[in-house]
Amino acid sequence: MTRSILLDTHPMYAIKIPKSEMNRTAVPEIIDYFKGKIEENPEAVFITVFDHYAHTRELNGEIMEGLVSAQNLIFCFGHTIKNIDILAFRPKSIAIAETEDSFVFEFLETPRPEVNAWMTSWIKGLQTTETDS
Template sequence: MKKTILMQKYPVYSLELSKEEIKVSSADEAVEYFKEKIINHPIAEFIAIFDHYSHTKKLGGEMIDGLKDAKNIVFCFGQAIPNTKILAARPRSIGICEFKDKIVIDFMEAPREELHTVMENWAKGLKR
């Protein structure tokens, strides 16, 4: 996984996978893969799928060249509310972008290292 700082403040982790090296062949299949991981996790709660591609297309918004699909799977690991600010870091989202020959997975760094590791392992688990 590659860590970058988006807009000089958001720590984002990315994994770019060739379609030849992964278990899925589309963004929709990747969404289902992550949904299963979330549902089977002892504290994660599935919330929704957001079709970012259709939303942006409907608005006439700009999109990166070659993008075929873009979805977010929204979920939460929250098992405690120790303060009001923790809600700003929740829920979590994993972005899934499909191109002709690859799928790109992106998510922001989680506040708890062990849950961040869970998301990294889920993403890496897409490899054959």
């Protein structure tokens, strides 16, 4: 996973995995995999899947060439509300972009390092071979 700063403000993690290095080859299979990981975590709850590709297409919006699918898996980790500021960090989303030859996974950094580690391990669990791309 690569950590970067999006738009000079937002820390995010991303990884591009070639389809040839994936143990699942379709977005629905990947979403089911993540749902299983969410169910296994006592702090997490699944909320929904947002089909960003379909939404943009319905608006006649611009879609980059080579993009096959773009979906966001939306869920929440949250066992406390110690202050209202934390609400802006919730819920979480893992973006799943499918191109012709790979999948790209992205998520915004959370204030809890263990949550970042959980999401990173879930994504890396989709690889048949681990890389740091």
